[in-house]
Amino acid sequence: MSKLNLLYTEVEDDLRATVRDLLADRCQSSAVIAAYDGDRSLVVPLWKALATDLELAGLLVPDERGGAGASAREAAVVLEELGRAVAPVPFLTSSVVATTVLLGAEAGGPADDLLAALAAGDRTAALVVPLSTAPGAAVASLAAGAGGRVSGSVTSVAGALEADVFLVPVTTPDGTAVYAVPAEAVRIDPVVSLDMTRQLADLAVDSVPGEALIAAPAGAAAVQRGLEVGAALLASEQLGLAQWCLTATVAYLKERRQFGRVVGGFQALKHRLADLYVAVESAAAAARHAAATVAADDPDRAVATAVAQAWCGDVAVRAAEEAIQLHGGIGMTWEHPAHLYLKRAKAGQIAFGTPGFHRARLAELVELPAPTVGRGTRKAP
Amino acid sequence: MSTEATAREDLRRRVTAFLAEHDPATTDRLEFLRARYDAGLAWVWFPPGHGGLGLPRALQPEVEQRLAAAGAPDNNPRANGIGLGMAAPTILAFGTEEQKRRFLRPLWTGEESWCQLFSEPGAGSDLAAVSTRGVREGDDWIVNGQKVWTSGAHRARWAILVARTDPDVVKHAGLTYFLCDMTDPGVEVRPLRQITGEAEFNEVFLTDVHIPDSQRLGGEGEGWKVATATLNNERVAIGGDIPRESGMVGVLSRTWREHPERRTPELHDRLLRMWVEAEVARLTGERLRQKLAVGQPGPEGSAMKLVFARIAQEASGLDLELLGEEGLRYSDWAMVRPERVDFTGRDAGYRYLRAKGNSIEGGTSEILRNVVAERVLGLPGEPRVDKDVAWKDLPR
Structure with a gap:
């Protein structure tokens, strides 16, 4: 465990300010709410502004491979801001997860062109796994037939509606490979999702020719790495979301009056918010630590990721639930943005493995083994 | 070279020169400590003449490491927490030159130990409500009252004391801060036995205690301001570089690893939740330290104390359950006077009971939530x- 910076550098602060300004201008909550009524007109121009104009799509890609040569620390800052605005853009799915998978391909190989195109924001990709797939868990891969023709179906894929190319884990006799399949060759059924700001889709392909970008067996490690970085950086999105909930709730309770008093002066509410503040500050430390270990390729990366996911997913949900409750009636309305945060938080808690999954993973990583079946003095219910 | 690097280099030379003149192997312990104080190497951030060199506090470890490496004796700081951590910075900030010269050197060397006479049976969280009276008589103050939760009173030579010197004004305005001689015949110290069976603390009864006016710290009626400075120093203790699985969760994790026969799915789930919470708290503390780097902690330190108390209480309770039958036994209920308190020491039952104090001492968790x-x-x-009511007219 080396000494990692858990704060923000000046460069990271500047990046945050730029992203926040753009989102304040181009991602208002009324437009985000419209996504639940089927109006997704916000998505494409907003994604282009972030990916291409601000050049965020290539943050994780090294200069020599066509990217911005930044690190997971900067990507995490972007995700904090995207979480704060519940922005409906495929940054996490394309610029973090799919991009990390492709970084697992050897330079000079067939993945180079697509990686550079993703980094430039010219193309958008999605890894074809259910959003709930956790790092370390088995990945449902599709079958490859003769001549590299891919067949099968995968449900609940995030970032699919925005993608023009899919990265498909494919089972081969040598293990898992990663194929690229163009979106137009895939049947994409949009799913009515709990979180419409990261709307899912069910995908099906039937004997579609794919291009092997990462050969077996290296594909498995690349997919795992993509999922692990996705899980690590999702914590930062959850942090941004939780911070918005806390800030908005505190601000509201300083204005709202009942019984002739500002309701934020009631001790029952003050103490709840103090506890929430402590939880959110703790989430900041956990998320920052996870991002820093990924950026530094620190050996503590897996533990840091599991800790961040075990903590931040629950904190985001709690912050959103507290926001709804403490806003009272207005927090329950369609018009108020609080519900956007609750839906994103609850879906995010399940994405890349639930907190319970990550605690179980941690048990192995830090040698606190689960009871051996049949040896415990009590049985699980 | 940067200013800090220059200062560090200069400090190293001073330590080397000091060690050359005072060989720890052949110098008497007390003589060594006094000489160290006089050389400004006691607390380098204090001013010259009072054990320091006016350097940044961050340079102190440089001195400690070099002296420890040379086998030098230390001033047993763990036995003198109140003196070093609370009385000294307050005397430095508010004392007269004469008071600083009289008190700081023997305080630092440990020749004179200190305790704190603040809390009273009727003034806990509401410290400004203290009713111990101080009445001026010539050059002295005559003090009468009862203090409580005084650790180390039975060993202390001196006390920092807050007393009410003017009952006719609002409670915060009528207090004065004193340095009280614990050998005064009017001072009676009685052990205060606590739920663990032992007595870390005392009750202190003050009957016509004479305190010369020269031992008043700060102005008459300025006691609240001085006491606040003392208490701010109490919450400085956020700790240093803490390894993973420190504290109560480390104890709990060891129990889990050593007792495979006691493992159940339900305890496993609770253990992992605790472990995650403790690891996140460790990172939060580290992040707070990076934020503060140097200087005074803000109210964020209160948040850390809340978390620490909860983890200590839950983890120690879980540890007892995990131990099962063994958890039904207790080491010893005998009334003893512990030399120092170790929250993670002794047996699981003791740790569980002692941890109950963590959310009360140094600010209750309820008050800390108000602070946050x-x-x-x-x-x-x-x-x-x-507000706006004279202390004597408050309902009690």
Whole structure:
């Protein structure tokens, strides 16, 4: 465990300010709410502004491979801001997860062109796994037939509606490979999702020719790495979301009056918010630590990721639930943005493995083994 | 070279020169400590003449490491926490030159130990309500009252004391801060036995104790301001570089690993939740330290104390359950006077009981939540029924 910076550098602060300004201008909550009524007109121009104009799509890609040569620390800052605005853009799915998978391909190989195109924001990709797939868990891969023709179906894929190319884990006799399949060759059924700001889709392909970008067996490690970085950086999105909930709730309770008093002066509410503040500050430390270990390729990366996911997913949900409750009636309305945060938080808690999954993973990583079946003095219910 | 690097280099030379003149192997311990104080190597951030060199506090470890490496004796700081951590910075900030010269050197060397006479049976969280009276008689103050929760009173030579010197004004304005001689015949110290069976603390009864006016710290009626400075120093202790699985969760994790026969799915789930919470708290503390780097902690330190108390209490309770039958036994209920308190020491039952104090001592968790809500989040303060009322007219 080396000494990692858990704060923000000046460069990271500047990046945050730029992203926040753009989102304040181009991602208002009324437009985000419209996504639940089927109006997704916000998505494409907003994604282009972030990916291409601000050049965020290539943050994780090294200069020599066509990217911005930044690190997971900067990507995490972007995700904090995207979480704060519940922005409906495929940054996490394309610029973090799919991009990390492709970084697992050897330079000079067939993945180079697509990686550079993703980094430039010219193309958008999605890894074809259910959003709930956790790092370390088995990945449902599709079958490859003769001549590299891919067949099968995968449900609940995030970032699919925005993608023009899919990265498909494919089972081969040598293990898992990663194929690229163009979106137009895939049947994409949009799913009515709990979180419409990261709307899912069910995908099906039937004997579609794919291009092997990462050969077996290296594909498995690349997919795992993509999922692990996705899980690590999702914590930062959850942090941004939780911070918005806390800030908005505190601000509201300083204005709202009942019984002739500002309701934020009631001790029952003050103490709840103090506890929430402590939880959110703790989430900041956990998320920052996870991002820093990924950026530094620190050996503590897996533990840091599991800790961040075990903590931040629950904190985001709690912050959103507290926001709804403490806003009272207005927090329950369609018009108020609080519900956007609750839906994103609850879906995010399940994405890349639930907190319970990550605690179980941690048990192995830090040698606190689960009871051996049949040896415990009590049985699980 | 940067200014800090120059200062560090200069400090190293001073330590080397000091060691050359005072060989720890052949110098008497007390003589060595006094000489170290006089050389400004006691607390380098204190001013010259009072054990320091006026350097940044961050340079102190440089001195400690070099002296420890040379086999030098230390001033047993763990036995003198109140003196070093609370009395000294307050005397430095508010004392006269004469007071600093008289008190700081023997305080630092440990020749004179200190205790704190603040809390009273009727003034816990509401410290400004203290009713111990100080009445001026010539050059002396005559003090009468009862103090409680005084650790180390039975060993202390001196005490920092807050007393009410003017009952006719609002409670915060009528207090004065004194340095009290614990050998005065009017001082009676009785052990205060606690739920663990032992007595870390004392009750202190003050009957016509004479305190010369020259031992008043700060102005008459300025006691609250001085006491606040003392208490701010109490919450400085956020700790240093803490390894993973420190504290109560480390104890709990060891129990889990050593007792495979006691493992159940339900305990496993609770263990992992605790482990995650403790690891996140460790990172939060580290992040807070990076934020503060140097200087005074803000109210964020209160948040850390809240977390620490909860983890210590839950983890120690879980540890008992995990031990099962063994958890039904207790090491010893005998009334003893512990030399020092180790929250993670002794047996599981002791740790569970002692941890109950963690959310009460040094600010209850309820008061700390008020601090966080008001001073960090900016929410309104509690309604004050005692505002603008003279202390003598408050309902008691």
